[in-house]
Amino acid sequence: MSPRNIAAQAGKRGIMLLAICDHNSAENVAAVMKAAEASDVTVLPGMEVCSREEIHVLAIFEDLAPVLNLQSIVYEHLAGKNDPEAFGLQVVSNESDEVIGFQDRLLIGAVNLAVDEIVDTIHKLRGVAVASHIDRQSFSVISQLGFIPETLKFDALELSSNIGDEEARRRFVAYGDSTFIRNSDAHDLEDLGKNTSEYLLEYPSFREIQKAFRNLDGRLVCEA
């Protein structure tokens, strides 16, 4: 999944908005943004943070600076060293797909911050916080906490490809007022675009999807 391959594959599959959300890190985000510059794919900087409770939270921002800020905070609260034999090499690449380094930290681990703090931090940095794959049996806010507390203000709840819309409506009827979105959560090129949401926007951008999450000014996430 190199930056150029991601940009090319996304373009091929007609994906117009792509958020790069690596686990506990954002070091490859800029490279993908650059690699996609000449294409029709708008790349948004992001990260998937794993909280102390082992809840995955997607953070998406308008530009690079806030995601790198989040990265510093995450790194500060992330213990352990990666074991390349067990977990593979954590490659840092540039926009020409050249390996420029390796990340040593244990990115697969959990950040020593509560999910509430993480969502707060994302909002302070003016990003959107999405509860990852809430239907999954692991790493979802519901599997870990049983339910989403009132005080935890996610901007959207994500459904994985494992659950259909009908079933999701039934299972999550308690969260009927929330915005639900689908994302591919692609860990390889084949998966890019396998699970998506359509948005009604003026043009593909962070601010437009932020409005769509809030159902503001006619922007919205299209019903399945």
Added chain:
Amino acid sequence: MDEQVSGGYASDLLSDVIANSKAGNVWVTMQVHVNIVAVAVLKELAGIIIVQGRQPSEDTLRKAREEKVAIIVSNLPAFETVGRIHSLLEGRS
């Protein structure tokens, strides 16, 4: 903890505790999030034992006081904590 302890349940997934614990169980966990109190009330658990010396957050303690849910912190890891409680419970029957 004045409650009658009916047994115990050890899990860090609240969804699992909601599905599988029994009323009167003492719950052993390393989760400190405020939701643990709601789960204990929902399932009528005898109380919560937090392991590894982890500290419940302020809002968790506040909620526990409001709901009258007993929270105990053990400095031992989960395995040893469960072992000791299990022996205690077996011993008394």
